[in-house]
Amino acid sequence: MAHKIMTKKSASSPNLPPGPWKLPIIGNIHNLIGSLPHRRLRDLSSKYGPLMHLKLGEVSTIVVSSPEYAKEVLKTHDLIFASRPPILASKILSYDSRGMSFAPYGDYYRQMRKICTLELLSSKRVQSFQPIRVEELTKLIKRIASKEGSPTNLTKEMHTTSSMIISRTAFGNKCRDHQKFISAVKEATEAAGGFDLGDLYPSAEWLQHISGLKPKLEKSHQQTDRIIQSIINEHREAKSSATEGQGEEVEDDLVDVLMKERFGLSDDSIKAVILDLYGGGTETTSTIITWAMAEMIKNPRIMKKVQAEVREVYGKEGQANESDMNNLKYLKSVVKETLRLHPPGPLLLPRQCGQACEIKGYHIPVKSKIIVNAWAVGRDPNYWTEAERFYPERFIDNNTIDYHGNSFEYIPFGAGRRICPGITFGLTSVEFALALLMYHFDWKLPNGMKNEDLDMSEAFGVSVSLKDDLYLIPITFHP
C-alpha cells in the first residue's frame, strides 16, 4: 500500500491516518475553504492519501477516497461503521432521528429498515405506483409541449415532477394539498442545509443557541409536523369509515402501509420515515435527470444515439411506457455514467465509527465521523480510463458493475448495510422520465448558445446540482 506510516510513533500515541496539520480549536476547518467539499477533500487526499484524518472542530473525521478503503469501511468493517453521527437537524426535523437516514444503528433502525426495504420500496410496491409516475410524467410532457420553441426551465420542471411523484406515493389521494406539504418541507430543508457550528463542537451546547439554527429548525419542524399529522389523521378517518363499510376501498399508499397494526409504529415514527423518503428521493432523482440532460446537450452524439434507441423501441406504440424499459440499453448506460460523474450525494451520508478499530494498520478512533468520497472514487484514474470523460459506452456489455455496492469504484448509492434502499424507486423514475423526454422532444440551448459553452459548474446543497438552472428549448418530435 502506497501510504505507509512515515514517522515512528510512540507506543502511546495512536497511529492515525495522515492528514494536514491541525490548528488549535478549529483543527482543519480552514483546509476545507476554497472549493466544494467533495473537490476540496479529493485535492487534500491526493496529498495526504486515500485514508486521511481531519479534525473538524472537535470531531475526529476520517476521509476515504479510494475503492480499496471504501471496501474496508463499507464491507470488511461494515458493522462497525453502520451508524450515523448525531446531527442537530435530524434530531429536530426527524423526531429525534426516528427516520431511517440518521437513526443510530440498533434494533429500532433494523426494524425500520426492514419495513422500508420489504414493504415500502420493494420492486412490487414500486411497480404498483406506476400509474402515478405515468400521470405526473404525462403532465410534465404536456407542460413542456405547451412551451414549444421557447426556453423551458428543466431544473424546476423536474423538481416539481419528482416532488409530486413522491408526495402522491406517500399520501395517495387522501391528501388534498400536496403542494402545502412540498413547500413546508422545502423550507425545512433550506433551514437544515446551513452549516451548523453546533455539530462541530458537540460538547459546547451553547453554540447551538448562538448560531440561531435551533429555533429556525424548531419552527420549520412544527410546520411540517402539523401538515403530516393532519394527513395521517385523514388516513385514520378514511380507514375507520372503510372498516365500517361506509367508505371507498382503501388504496395502499405509503402512509397506509406504515399504519398497519402489525408494525406498531407511533405517529412520530411514521412521520419521520415519510419525511426521510421524501427527502431522500426528491432532489436526488430530479438532479440526476437534469445532469443527464446537460451531459447529453453537451455531447449531441450521445443524445442522438439515445433518441434513436428510444424512438425505435417505442416507435410503433407512439409513446414510451415502462414495460419496455429493459430494451433501452444505451439510455440505461447514460444514467449509469451520469451517476458516476455526478452522484447527487458525492460524500454519501456520513457514518460513525462504533468501536475503535484498525484499517490497514491505521487507528480509527471510536465516534469518528467517516466520510466516503464516492465522487472521487468514481473518477479514480487507477480504475477508470479517461475518468473525466462522459462516455456511456463504458457500461455497455459491462455486467460486473451494478448499483448495489459490489464494485467499490462505483458507489453512487453507497454500499453495505446502509446502502440506499430507494435504488429501484429512484432509477425507475429517472429512466422513464428520460425516455419520455428523449422520445417526445428534440432539444437545443437558448440564445444561440453553443453546446460546449454550457456551464457545468456545481452547487452544493442537499444534492450536488448544476449551479444554474438548466434552460432548454423543446421541439416536439412527430413520429
Ligand code: HEM
Ligand atoms: C435516485 C437517486 C438516489 C441516489 C443517488 C441516492 C443515494 C443515496 C446514498 C448515497 C445514500 C447513503 C448510503 C450510505 O450511507 O451508504 C442513501 C441513503 C438513503 N436513501 Fe437514497 N438515493 C436515491 C434515491 C432514493 C429514493 C428514491 C429514496 C426513497 C424514496 C431514497 C431513500 C434513502 C434512504 C431512506 C436512505 C437512508 C438509508 C439508511 O440510512 O439506511 N433514496 N441514498
